[in-house]
Amino acid sequence: MLCDSSTLRYIALPNSENRKVILVPVDCGDFNYRFYLATIFENKLLGKLYVEGEWHESGDDSYKEITSFSIDEDYVITVTKKSLENGKNTATESIKYSIDFDGNFVKQ
Structure with a gap:
């Protein structure tokens, strides 16, 4: 990375x-605003998850996907993706993840 x-x-x-x-x-x-969560144990990458950023077709930003995340006190990670067409929200999807014993991100 x-x-x-x-x-x-x-x-x-x-x-x-x-x-x-x-x-x-x-x-x-292609995109200058992207963040990944990563888990590490004994200097080894265990898992990674795209959690924040923007995506759109090259040269056309009439449709965008904006991804954001939050982490609660129990380490439940909520990744939310909003789809925007011409600046208006057309869909929102939230997925919850936890980190398993092996350091992988697992959908709940």
Whole structure:
């Protein structure tokens, strides 16, 4: 998840059990606003999940998907995707995830 930088940028979140959880920006490529949650144990990547950002067709932003997330005190992760057409919300979908013992993100 390194772009053109030699340094990995991330935000450390509170651990889930004994697994580290980090928020990693992926701001290279076609979209400059994307974040992934990742779980790490003993310096190994266990799982990753796209949780925040914007998506639209190249050169046409009349349709967008905006993704955001929240984490509650029990480490239930809610990822919400809103579909916008010409600036109006046409659909909203929320999916809840937990982190299993192996550090994978599992739909609830």
